[in-house]
Amino acid sequence: xxxxxxxxxxxxxxxxxxxxxxxxxxxxxxxxxxxxxxxxxxxxxxxxxxx
Amino acid sequence: xxxxxxxxxxxxxxxxxxxxxxxxxxxxxxxxxxxxxxxxxxxxxxxxxxxxxxxxxxxxxxxxxxxxxxxxxxxxxxxxxxxxxxxxxxxxxxxxxxxxxxxxxxxxxxxxxxxxxxxxxxxxxxxxxxxxxxxxxxxxxxxxxxxxxxxxxxxxxxxxxxxxxxxxxxxxxxxxxxxxxxxxxxxxxxxxxxxxxxxxxxxxxxxxxxxxxxxxxxxxxxxxxxxxxxxxxxxxxxxxxxxxxxxxxxxxxxxxxxxxxxxxxxxxxxxxxxxxxxxxxxxxxxxxxxxxxxxxxxxxxxxxxxxxxxxxxxxxxxxxxxxxxxxxxxxxxxxxxxxxxxxxxxxxxxxxxxxxxxxxxxxxxxxxxxxxxxxxxxxxxxxxxxxxxxxxxxxxxxxxxxxxxxxxxxxxxxxxxxxxxxxxxxxxxxxxxxxxxxxxxxxxxxxxxxxxxxxxxxxxxxxxxxxxxxxxxxxxxxxxxxxxxxxxxxxxxxxxxxxxxxxxxxxxxxxxxxxxxxxxxxxxxxxxxxxxxxxxxxxxxxxxxxxxxxxxxxxxxxxxxxxxxxxxxxxxxxxxxxxxxxxxxxxxxxxxxxxxxxxxxxxxxxxxxxxxxxxxxxxxxxxxxxxxxxxxxxxxxxxxxxxxxxxxxxxxxxxxxxxxxxxxxxxxxxxxxxxxxxxxxxxxxxxxxxxxxxxxxxxxxxxxxxxxxxxxxxxxxxxxxxxxxxxxxxxxxxxxxxxxxxxxxxxxxxxxxxxxxxxxxxxxxxxxxxxxxxxxxxxxxxxxxxxxxxxxxxxxxxxxxxxxxxxxxxxx
Numbered sequence: 001x002x003x004x005x006x007x008x009x010x011x012x013x014x015x016x017x018x019x020x021x022x023x024x025x026x027x028x029x030x031x032x033x034x035x036x037x038x039x040x041x042x043x044x045x046x047x048x049x050x051x
Numbered sequence: 052x053x054x055x056x057x058x059x060x061x062x063x064x065x066x067x068x069x070x071x072x073x074x075x076x077x078x079x080x081x082x083x084x085x086x087x088x089x090x091x092x093x094x095x096x097x098x099x100x101x102x103x104x105x106x107x108x109x110x111x112x113x114x115x116x117x118x119x120x121x122x123x124x125x126x127x128x129x130x131x132x133x134x135x136x137x138x139x140x141x142x143x144x145x146x147x148x149x150x151x152x153x154x155x156x157x158x159x160x161x162x163x164x165x166x167x168x169x170x171x172x173x174x175x176x177x178x179x180x181x182x183x184x185x186x187x188x189x190x191x192x193x194x195x196x197x198x199x200x201x202x203x204x205x206x207x208x209x210x211x212x213x214x215x216x217x218x219x220x221x222x223x224x225x226x227x228x229x230x231x232x233x234x235x236x237x238x239x240x241x242x243x244x245x246x247x248x249x250x251x252x253x254x255x256x257x258x259x260x261x262x263x264x265x266x267x268x269x270x271x272x273x274x275x276x277x278x279x280x281x282x283x284x285x286x287x288x289x290x291x292x293x294x295x296x297x298x299x300x301x302x303x304x305x306x307x308x309x310x311x312x313x314x315x316x317x318x319x320x321x322x323x324x325x326x327x328x329x330x331x332x333x334x335x336x337x338x339x340x341x342x343x344x345x346x347x348x349x350x351x352x353x354x355x356x357x358x359x360x361x362x363x364x365x366x367x368x369x370x371x372x373x374x375x376x377x378x379x380x381x382x383x384x385x386x387x388x389x390x391x392x393x394x395x396x397x398x399x400x401x402x403x404x405x406x407x408x409x410x411x412x413x414x415x416x417x418x419x420x421x422x423x424x425x426x427x428x429x430x431x432x433x434x435x436x437x438x439x440x441x442x443x444x445x446x447x448x449x450x451x452x453x454x455x456x457x458x459x460x461x462x463x464x465x466x467x468x469x470x471x472x473x474x475x476x477x478x479x480x481x482x483x484x485x486x487x488x489x490x491x492x493x494x495x496x497x498x499x500x501x502x503x504x505x506x507x508x509x510x511x512x513x514x515x516x517x518x519x520x521x522x523x524x525x526x527x528x529x530x531x532x533x534x535x536x537x538x539x540x541x542x543x544x545x546x547x548x549x550x551x552x553x554x555x556x557x558x559x560x561x562x563x564x565x566x567x568x569x570x571x572x573x574x575x576x577x578x579x580x581x582x583x584x585x586x587x588x589x590x591x592x593x594x595x596x597x598x599x600x601x602x603x604x605x606x607x608x609x610x611x612x613x614x615x616x617x618x619x620x621x622x623x624x625x626x627x628x629x630x631x632x633x634x635x636x637x638x639x640x641x642x643x644x645x646x647x648x649x650x651x652x653x654x655x656x657x658x659x660x661x662x663x664x665x666x667x668x669x670x671x672x673x674x675x676x677x678x679x680x681x682x683x684x685x686x687x688x689x690x691x692x693x694x695x696x697x698x699x700x701x702x703x704x705x706x707x708x709x710x711x712x713x714x715x716x717x718x719x720x721x722x723x724x725x726x727x728x729x730x731x732x733x734x735x736x737x738x739x740x741x742x743x744x745x746x747x748x749x750x751x752x753x754x755x756x757x758x759x760x761x762x763x764x765x766x767x768x769x770x771x772x773x774x775x776x777x778x779x780x781x782x783x784x785x786x787x788x789x790x791x792x793x794x795x796x797x798x799x800x801x802x803x804x805x806x807x808x809x810x811x812x813x814x815x816x817x818x819x820x821x822x823x824x825x826x827x828x829x830x831x832x833x834x835x836x837x838x839x840x841x842x843x844x845x846x847x848x849x850x851x852x853x854x855x856x857x858x859x860x861x862x863x
Contacts, residue, residue: 008251008271011250012247015243015246019239019243023239026236026239027232032184035185039165040165040169
């Protein structure tokens, strides 16, 4: 049954990894402007086409 | 070509290929066959064409910003940015090779703007890169300080029509964004803990805890307690802080019962774990904190994009030209001292109270007082801060520094005279009763079981009653509804400062409007001509003479005439300030001005008029009246039914008949109102009639009244982002929707009430379990997400439905 405890720790560890990634994203300002990047990628494509 | 002014031929207007405005009859046609409304637009087009940036025009139709404004700053205006002590305010980083600046460009409105602004490096090789934040309308520019200065960057933007708004007091957005990020972090932590606690409580949910080995159960419990600690100590901290602050001021807010419930849930759960009777209510505990934080985040999200706290200094230029030892030096306005000699050019704002010593002053106070006609000041006369010079270059001696000027005093007066403190928040009132009732119930139930001799149940029942009666669903209902209402109002052009304003809109009894710039379009007028008709040639001559003048009436009539004047030579032009203008055009003498000046009889209308005489013969007069925004008739018909209306204008009474028909017989209409009068009027309404007043205004002259009123709404004309401090900002072209927006905000109250009833129902179910001492963690774990999710969905659906019923847009 010790394997269950191990699995638990691993699963929490993975989830904590995602939490850390989220906190890092917040700190980096990734969520300060959630609209612009989505549109920017479209514009870049059109720019390349024109060049 | 029409021969008389009052006959016009119907034709579809040509739209400017740059900005989409209607071109005058003599539009400017470029070699490429494009039409432009003005030279400015054409210049931008050519600039983009040369740099192979015409993709700008493919993304959107007419994306450009009209360059046909009289507000253009003199090129020298930006020269003050060459001084390091001024430019430093906007440069966040500079290591000699790379400098960074963030500028606010209120004109950003479409993806074309975006595309162009992110391709700035193709226009100016000193610019390394640029990024646009569409939501906050900010541009972040990195440039090479060796190749281009901040002034160069700004001038590149101005050339394209994106004039940055350089505040003398840049607003500090770092605090807002820090709070926003901290809230996101709290949500992330709470969500993580919530999900993992739920997972570990699974054996208990499935009632298989006996199948789990004791050692594993031990591990599970320790992990659950560990995971709940960050929720209690970090994520939920704001509830405890807010409740404590309320209690310190002897006031129970909604956070008080929530904090109480959270603490009791936690303590009770720890006790259960310690007694090894169960896993406690940690899952419900973490989940509630998670959902409540999301609600608060949604409610605050829509408010981040607009600055509501513009200081008077935002209206002033960043620097003025001070003459010292015969040289003019651009000086930051705070450093201008009494007795300094300053130079002000045409179209510049005067930031200090000053005496005129040189030149002809024609001061437009429309921004400060609401008066549309400029005031003439003779040498030695006093000019107040906030006026805008329309004539040529003038020199002034500073009488009072910025900090003591008339305008600043006005502002500070208003700041001290805050609106009477509103009634306690509706949610908090409900919370007070709720807390008392729940505490009473808990005690009564405990007493009952003690009397029954079931001592073991007393403790269980009392705590579970408090746990289940946590008013978190109430909070969820209110925050999610308010968040969605704010979002929908924002989509329809009304941006409110906070959710409290929705509450204040509910109690409104009086609406007070400003005229100039609010109901009327500033810088636009309707013009009609009465008298002996002018032929085409005469119209051109009159227009040519009018074009020499900066006076708003002249500009309005010149625009109305739409004649091509570039080939007409005007000689001997004379302007008598406040009287009129006279000149010779092609062997004709043209005199335009007041009827006294021209020698005519007094016109029979109350509006502003401009009489015309050609070769000494009086021909007639132009009647210039305000251009009202569209859709106002319907708006006021609807508003009249619900509110008492009033209009306070700083202007003269020329527009009285038009206003009377618009606002109706019952309305209180006052003209020649100084800013103080407006403030006093609102104070009186509030004191004597216990009125809840909404003030709708635009200029600095309304600033005091906006602050004093219960709800102050500043009307902003499109790109022009100058709005005084207020509770809300409204897009001027949506003003005709005001009645629907108010109605919708008021209907939001019903949604909150309805969802309160739903959450009371959930609380009642929970209580019925708790009072019998049967509230197991599983019941709590089912009840909590059910109530949270159903309330969220319900409020969302109802707000969307109501918005549609009020004819409001519900998506972008």
